[in-house]
Amino acid sequence: xxxxxxxxxxxxxxxxxxxxxxxxxxxxxxxxxxxxxxxxxxxxxxxxxxxxxxxxxxxxxxxxxxxxxxxxxxxxxxxxxxxxxxxxxxxxxxxxxxxxxxxxxxxxxxxxxxxxxxxxxxxxxx
Numbered sequence: 001x002x003x004x005x006x007x008x009x010x011x012x013x014x015x016x017x018x019x020x021x022x023x024x025x026x027x028x029x030x031x032x033x034x035x036x037x038x039x040x041x042x043x044x045x046x047x048x049x050x051x052x053x054x055x056x057x058x059x060x061x062x063x064x065x066x067x068x069x070x071x072x073x074x075x076x077x078x079x080x081x082x083x084x085x086x087x088x089x090x091x092x093x094x095x096x097x098x099x100x101x102x103x104x105x106x107x108x109x110x111x112x113x114x115x116x117x118x119x120x121x122x123x124x125x126x
Contacts, residue, residue, distance in 0.1 A: 009114035010107050018043025019110045023058030027117040028065050035065075045088025053079070053088045055106075055113035062117055071120045078116050083109070 009026035013019060020042035025031045041047050042057040056079055060072045079086055091109060095102035 005118040006111040006115040010111045013107045013110045018054055019106055019113075020054035020058035020061070022110050023055050023114045023117065024062045024065070026114045027059065027062040027121075030065070050089035050092070051087060053086050053091055053109065053113075055110045056086050058110075059113050059117045063120070066121065068121060074120060075113075075116055078120075079113065082112065 005026050009022045012022035012025055017025065017036070018040060021036050021039045024039050025036065039058060039061060042052075042061075043054040045051045045053060046057070056076060059075050059079075060069075063069055063071050063075060076086060083091060085091065092102055092105060095105055
């Protein structure tokens with residue numbers, strides 16, 4: 001596991017990036033304003049709709065950006081093995097939206113997802 005990638009994702013999330021932006025930037029090293037603007041719409045389960053978890057979306061974007069989109073289904077499957085689902089609403093249902101507990105939960109999920117991406121990529125992020 002690449003702790004530095006997870007830590008960077010957590011720090012980006014705490015600094016105001018959403019889950020998709022944080023996973024993407026931490027795993028690719030790219031914080032291009034255009035890409036970050038595009039990724040913004042994926043936070044909160046795609047535009048706040050609470051559907052697909054933004055951390056998963058950010059991970060899929062990162063894998064594709066790094067020419068490893070073939071690993072996207074594995075990312076989703078490994079995420080499901082850990083959390084049973086990929087739905088933002090389900091992952092956050094125990095928390096009041098945007099409360100400290102909600103944000104703490106999402107930070108942990110963001111860190112875990114960045115770590116999963118790093119693990120899938122192997123030493124490419126080292």
